[in-house]
Amino acid sequence: MPLAVLFAIFSDSAAKIHARFAVLSQEIALPSDRRPIGLMVMTSEAIGSYHDTVRGDALAMLSGHAGRVLDFGGGVGATSVTLKNTGRADHVTLLDQVADKALPAVDDALPINLNNLGEIEVALASYGPFDTILALDVLEHLIDPWEVFRHLEAALKPGGTMVVSLPNAAHHSLLIPLACGRFDYADAGILDRTHLRWFTKATMVELCTRGALKLERIEPNIGGRRDQALARLSFGALQRFLASQYRLKLVKPAA
Numbered sequence: 001m002p003l004a005v006l007f008a009i010f011s012d013s014a015a016k017i018h019a020r021f022a023v024l025s026q027e028i029a030l031p032s033d034r035r036p037i038g039l040m041v042m043t044s045e046a047i048g049s050y051h052d053t054v055r056g057d058a059l060a061m062l063s064g065h066a067g068r069v070l071d072f073g074g075g076v077g078a079t080s081v082t083l084k085n086t087g088r089a090d091h092v093t094l095l096d097q098v099a100d101k102a103l104p105a106v107d108d109a110l111p112i113n114l115n116n117l118g119e120i121e122v123a124l125a126s127y128g129p130f131d132t133i134l135a136l137d138v139l140e141h142l143i144d145p146w147e148v149f150r151h152l153e154a155a156l157k158p159g160g161t162m163v164v165s166l167p168n169a170a171h172h173s174l175l176i177p178l179a180c181g182r183f184d185y186a187d188a189g190i191l192d193r194t195h196l197r198w199f200t201k202a203t204m205v206e207l208c209t210r211g212a213l214k215l216e217r218i219e220p221n222i223g224g225r226r227d228q229a230l231a232r233l234s235f236g237a238l239q240r241f242l243a244s245q246y247r248l249k250l251v252k253p254a255a
Contacts, residue, residue, distance in 0.1 A: 055079045055136050057221060061163045061249040062088070067131030070095070070124075072152060073114055073138025077106040080134060093127045095120070115143050120151055128155035133162040137245070139207070140166055140195045146207060153211045158255040164208055164248045168220075169198040172241045190244060201246055213250040221245040 052075060059082065066089040071080035073096055081103045083089035093108040102109035108127055112119040133156050139145035156162055167190045174190050177183065185193035199207065201218070209215055220243030222228050227242040 052076050052078045054082050055134075055165070056082075057219075058134065058136050058163050058165055058247055059083065061217060061219070061247055062132065062161065065089075065131075066161075067091075068129075069093070070128065070130040070133045070152075070155065071106075072096075072133060072135045073141070074134060074136065076101050077103045077109065079136065081105040083132075089132070093130070095123055114138065114141070114148070117144070117147060117151065120148060124151055124155040129157045129160075130155055131157055131160045133160070135162065136165045137167065139164065140197050140199065143196060145197050146210070149207060150211060153213055153252070156213075156252045158252055160252050162208075162213065162250045162252070164204075164250065165221075165245050166199050166204050166207075166248075167192075167195070167245050168200065168240070168243045170200045170240045171244050173244075175241065201240055201243070204246055204248060208248055208250050213252055215248060216251050217249040219247045221247065 058079060062083075066083050068091045069080045069083060069089045071077050071092060071094045074080055074094055075096055075098060077092060077094040077096075077099075080089065080092045080094065084092050084105050091107045092105065093110070094102050094106045095110050095112055095114065096102075097111060097113060099106075099109040099111040110123050110127075112123060114120065133152055135149075135152060139149065142148050152162065169190070171190050174183075183191075185191050187193065205215060205218065220231075220239055222231050222239070222242050223244055231239050231242050
């Protein structure tokens with residue numbers, strides 16, 4: 001099937017999607033019950049749903065024993081605690097603005113401002129180095145993710161592994177409304193109003209490999225039957241428009 005036909009099916013007509021987003025933008029309103037988190041603003045409901053999610057897709061990127069784990073921006077530590085509870089981690093350190101609500105199995109929970117490089121540097125020096133670092137859907141919320149990533153890389157032991165996930169700014173849910181002159185923030189997803197930085201697959205890789213880390217694996221998250229079918233039918237040609245996120249596994253060369 002020609003790619004032009006596939007893309008036409010995929011787009012479902014820009015005008016129709018623009019109309020849908022116009023309606024959606026009228027329905028979305030930031031609730032009055034808001035809690036500031038650094039420079040971010042999140043609803044109390046979002047804190048409960050966003051920060052206690054176990055990222056099984058990210059854990060699938062890891063093999064073997066994770067050792068000492070840093071869960072950077074990991075909410076209450078649900079994902080890293082899963083590693084510990086299944087015997088795959090020895091010690092979990094959690095850095096997050098809501099770390100005061102950390103799960104009991106977290107060994108060290110530090111509620112810090114993730115946009116404060118000084119606080120991050122002190123925490124990493126005090127509790128690192130780490131065998132495994134998780135940075136899942138957090139870097140896009142930061143003022144300077146490049147500098148934060150540099151600190152995280154320095155806190156990773158030689159031979160250690162870092163797993164990063166980031167939303168994809170080339171996803172059709174962003175590009176099609178943008179082509180129609182709309183960029184409407186939402187309470188969650190790619191257009192989350194707390195996102196400060198935007199990355200495509202290529203610029204994610206650039207962010208994560210500027211230093212010594214080597215990219216071992218990168219995987220897309222493609223949601224919905226239609227998008228998954230289009231990815232298969234296009235033999236991957238439309239993947240960059242269909243992936244809502246990418247997960248990257250990075251390894252620090254052994255000394």
